[in-house]
Amino acid sequence: MIILFFISLITFVNSLSLKQVLLAIDCGGQESFNSKEGYLYQDDQYFSGDSRVSDYTYNDVVYAGIAYTFTPRVYFTERHGNSFDYSIPIIKDGQYTIILQFVELYFENEGDRQFDVFIGTNRILHNFSIIDNKHQKGYAKEVFIYIEIKDDKVFYNDQECSKGFVNGKLKIGFRKGAADLPKVDGIVIVKGHNAGEEEKNYLIDNWEQMLEENRKKEAELQRAELEAQNMIVPDQVEQDEGEGLFSFLLSPIGIGIIVFGMSVFGLLIFTGENEEQKNKNKKKNKSK
Numbered sequence: 001m002i003i004l005f006f007i008s009l010i011t012f013v014n015s016l017s018l019k020q021v022l023l024a025i026d027c028g029g030q031e032s033f034n035s036k037e038g039y040l041y042q043d044d045q046y047f048s049g050d051s052r053v054s055d056y057t058y059n060d061v062v063y064a065g066i067a068y069t070f071t072p073r074v075y076f077t078e079r080h081g082n083s084f085d086y087s088i089p090i091i092k093d094g095q096y097t098i099i100l101q102f103v104e105l106y107f108e109n110e111g112d113r114q115f116d117v118f119i120g121t122n123r124i125l126h127n128f129s130i131i132d133n134k135h136q137k138g139y140a141k142e143v144f145i146y147i148e149i150k151d152d153k154v155f156y157n158d159q160e161c162s163k164g165f166v167n168g169k170l171k172i173g174f175r176k177g178a179a180d181l182p183k184v185d186g187i188v189i190v191k192g193h194n195a196g197e198e199e200k201n202y203l204i205d206n207w208e209q210m211l212e213e214n215r216k217k218e219a220e221l222q223r224a225e226l227e228a229q230n231m232i233v234p235d236q237v238e239q240d241e242g243e244g245l246f247s248f249l250l251s252p253i254g255i256g257i258i259v260f261g262m263s264v265f266g267l268l269i270f271t272g273e274n275e276e277q278k279n280k281n282k283k284k285n286k287s288k
């Protein structure tokens with residue numbers, strides 16, 4: 001169980017490696033920074049149209065913590081407006097995944113904000129609400145859009161998105177829908193179609209556990225740093241659970257328990273065989 005959990009954690013952390021991520025934009029952001037997975041978010045660029053930036057860095061919801069992400073900073077700033085586009089340069093033909101990153105920090109209910117997202121003239125999201133049954137206010141939401149770029153054209157679900165790829169630039173449009181204004185927090189372009197959607201769903205379904213595990217890791221890193229600076233002596237470092245269990249099993253008491261357990265198991269098998277033998281003997285006696 002524990003091992004399975006660690007494997008999923010590792011695949012999650014490795015899911016978006018530096019190589020796969022072609023480009024990441026922190027919409028509304030002023031400075032570039034590194035994501036938890038180690039790829040670079042560029043400051044906001046490639047946008048056009050009627051839009052503005054909002055910075056929620058000192059907002060209560062942000063202060064309480066953005067759920068479902070280990071790179072909350074992406075969600076501190078946003079771009080919103082009546083109608084705006086991002087024109088993102090992509091040089092090579094191939095399969096790509098667009099990850100659109102959103103968080104609702106203003107409205108409370110599903111449907112309070114509903115907008116459309118386009119690639120060229122094709123509508124990909126229709127009356128899209130960031131808040132849904134799994135995402136409340138303050139919960140990071142990612143939408144994975146799988147595309148292919150071929151011969152100066154972009155395809156979504158095998159259909160060409162007209163005007164979606166112009167002069168080597170992928171055109172993503174945000175338009176008003178049924179309620180309020182469209183907004184976006186981050187755009188990540190990943191090479192290929194294996195962009196970590198399953199890992200993301202795992203993270204959402206196991207969020208509390210993942211959060212706790214992340215806290216432990218951070219604390220360990222901090223401790224290691226302090227140790228390196230000779231701030232604390234290694235002896236004071238408490239053992240982590242896994243190591244504790246392992247050394248317990250190797251201790252005299254642990255070995256005693258294992259040996260005892262094995263002998264009880266052996267005894268059970270032995271008596272079981274005895275019963276069988278008795279039954280057989282009974283049958284034999286009867287047939288005589």
Ligand SMILES: *[C@@H]1O[C@H](CO)[C@@H](O)[C@H](O)[C@H]1NC(C)=O
Nearest residue numbers: 114125126127128177178179
């Ligand atoms: C989206 O909202 C508009 C405006 O309320 C409405 O006319 C349209 O039917 C809605 N479309 C979908 C697919 O929900």
